[in-house]
Amino acid sequence: MRRQLSAGVISGLGVSAAFLTTISIVRPGFNTDMSELLVTPSKLIPFITESVIPFLFALIIIAVGYWTWIEQRPESAMVRLAGWCATGCLIIGGFEFLSAYSQFLSNTLNRTEWEVIQQLSSAVARGGVIGIAFGLFDIERGRAQRRGEELERQVERLEEFASVVSHDLRSPLTVAKGHIELIRAEYDLDGNHLAHIEFAHDRMSEIIEDSLTLARGGSEVAEKEPVELESVASRAWQTVGGGDGLEVAEMTVSADPERLQRILENLFRNSFDHAGGDSQPSLEDPVEAEAQLPDGSGQTTENVDVNVSVGPLSGEETGFYVEDDGPGIPPEDRDEVFEAGVSGAEMGSGLGLAIVRRVAEAHGWSVSVTEGSEGGARFEFHTDPE
Template identity: 50%
Template sequence: MNDLVSGGEASDEIRVLHVDDDAALGELVATSLERVNGRLSVETVQSADAGLDALADETFDCVVSDYDMPGRDGIEFLRVLRATHPRVPFVLYTGKGSEEVASDAITAGASDYLQKEGSIDHYGVLANRIVTLVEHERAETTMNDAQRLFSELADRTTDVLWLVSAEWEEVVFINDAYEDVFGQPRERLEANPRAFLEPVAPGDRERLEAAIEALGEGVSMDIEVGVVTPDGTTRDIWIKGEPITDESGTVTHLGGFTRDVTERTERERELASAERQYRAMFEDPNILVGVLEPDGVVRDVNQTAMEYIEGDLDDVLGEPFAETPWWGDDDALRADVDEWVARAAAGEYVEFEADITGTDRMRTVSGTFRPVRDDDGTVTAIIVSDRDITERTDRERELVRVRDLLEKTERIADVGGWEIDAETMDVFWSENLFDILGIEGDEEPPLEGALDVYHEEDRATVANAVEAGLEDGESFDIEVRFLTPTEDVRWLRVQGVPVLEGGDVVTLRGAVQDVTEQKRDERELMRQNERLEEFASVVSHDLRNPLNVASGYLDLARETSDSDALAEVGRAHERMNDLIDDLLTLARTGDHVREETALDLASVAEDAWRHVPTGAATLEVASTTTVYADRSLLQQLLENLFRNAVEHGSAGPPSPTPAHAVEHTSTDSRREGETGADDEGAVTVTVAARPDGFVVADDGPGIPAEARERVFDAGYSTSESGTGFGLAITERCADAHGWTVRVAESERGGARFEFTDVRTS
């Protein structure tokens, strides 16, 4: 049985078991004790065995037993009793007392020894002995229970429980939790009561020492400090201490507890960080933020969100979010908002993108509905946040439009695009490039595989160009052959341009165009030119041989005759030679210039002037410029213009009619018979630069307005001596450069040839 057989306050009943073989005396003792002290309740039995049975069945606070009884005497009864009830108070109450019996009783574990007497005062003494013994036992039991509970608490708690002397020189009590919190053995603290200061973070040590000193002076301590553990981590601890004083108020001991609050402080820091993040997000001028109740009612919104609508904060607080002005009058969108709120209220993280009403236009936003839960996991609020992505979506739409335009342009121009990542060497081909190469699918090959599409004789050319582009940042423009899947050979023009960042090539990109037909046309044109050259040479040879024979006979005839007819034949021969020269020049003038160089207009003009029989004519270079042209063609152009001006602008035998003057005559602003030449009949030719080209003008008779449309026709001439090919050659030279030529009247009434679309600098 429990040693604490009964307990309670001083007013509680005390149950007494009285064992005496004399029944009458037993009744007398019981009655007397109950009369003397009303707290006592006495039950009497007549033998030790009966007493043991009673104790086995019931609870008693004290046992009073006679010594001399049949069977077991009082001391034997006590010995048996102590085996099961070691702490119950036991009074040996006998009329046959002796010092020997008393000694044996105390040795056997009796609480007290008292001899029987008959006076009423004697029963008062016995009652007092019983009450004193029971209350002492109850107090000890209570103290032991408290100590046991405290010890159990100290062993089980993770808090450090401590009690030290007032001067902090002796550790009265410390539990095992100290070693876990401070990382030191208890023995170290017991040897040095201030050893716990050693692991305290240096920045907190002085503050803790001041608090300890104040505690010794009677001031409560409540402080949080950091403790550096043996593994180098810092943990936060909370120390709470109180002074313990005696009856005079003098501090005798210091006691308290120390608790590891690292997790709490970490949570507090996390909460503070989350609060700062929330405030930063809430105050972010680029983010629209709102806080909703789980049912979607607006609890708060930030200023940024309010800038998107007309109205005040009070107009939206307390309103269902879906019914606020941000969503306009779009019922379908409002229904979506209600759905998003419901999903978030159910714990889902909802992402959305929508068009909302702005003060200036519809704005596109992208955001989230984020549920906020309490410790139980219940959604207590919803945070809705979004960003204005209008500009981004506008750019994306524009990008889609540009890409679509680029794809269509690629297909119309039959051009494909490509790109190589300089770091990964990944290859990208546009869709049209797959079509140009005749490759099915949409997966680009690796770089080596991409080079395999080219003709084996041209792969090195492409590889070297790509390598130079990636390593040295060089652009390239090459024409190479490639093999179609059906083994057809086609020509590609491949262009590449490096993209640089910080001086390094990050990408090499370019375009591919199928120029097979162009190459065929070029070869056909070359063959035609070769045939034309062959034809011109044959014609020249076949015409000049008979002409030379005729000229020889003409010379023989002149030796024997000086007939005017022979002179006419000579002039006819000269005209035929001029025609042959001009025809050859016209045939050999190309359609375009392959290479242009920077030329000084004045220098070329002066060279051309020296190659023309100019007589008394004068060249004036009014201004010059740098012209990008083929020097041979430019000089030929100027020579023809100079020759035309000199031959048809100088004074000579009058023509039968003004209309039969050389290749350019004019009656626009002159009286019949007038010319612009000086009194001696010399013409002045002027060369001048203009912003987009140059001008060649003279002061001769000019070209009639009605003839200006035909002067460049091959074979057209109003002169009997002209071949009609000079100005045609001039136009051919201009066309080969991509220039435009126009005929007008000069300031002096002569011919003015204006050349525009000329590349100058």
């Protein structure tokens, strides 16, 4: 009911403005030849501004009234739109009426009653269009606000779901890994089979952690501070169990140190995963899997031989790069490597590079991949994309 009433108010204002404008054009005494208007700018311009444009405004108001009737928006929004339209008509038309009335009282009114009607109808039409413009802005702003609030609630629910699932999955994995140690200590079993099981559990733990990070969107970036890239890269390299193949140039980056280290860890792991070729460990190769399992310090005891360099971008570009000497990424695959679930490694989860992009974007950076100087993968981070 309120929708129909709102549509009636808006359409009624438009019809009234159109009617008054039409009456003022065909009023008695308006006998100007139309052909004369076309060749007389002094008469044509006032005719357009005082008659044609107000009539078009009135048609716009009528059209908005019909749109209000058929548009599937909340009734409250349509009521606000009608209120804005009526307010615009009242304010602009009211000023014009008070101006004419004050001139009438002071005997300075030098316009005929038809000219007054014409200017009142023009003012009402202008006011209606202005009111509609403000009303549509108000409706869209409210919808954007509601959409943002709903998105925040969805993100909160997603993070809660990811945390619960992550906790529920970690608990049985921890129990299972504990029993593996008990079995290894109490029974004389083939170590290859236990290595196979333990490697699978470690992979599941990594996937859980990556999934949780990806679900949070990489948005948890603390206040950025000047960070020595060399020290962060060294910590990340040690965390993933790198050997002597890291080379880092001296430079300072404004970043969240922990999140920057996560970026570098994922890139280093990506280099290890893809640089080994056929030597990559898999569940079908439990002996090699056992050699690659984390030791007590959380680092791997053996890694694929790969060299990685980290340093500033050349030229006028602001940022840094991470480059390895592995097989690289084919040009046709570079556009999608940052998508979740895309992985070129047999045992890859496809989440590592997706996390890299999310964390980089949370810093306000852009990241791209190209070919390195030795044919490997080169990831370039532009810390000032502008």
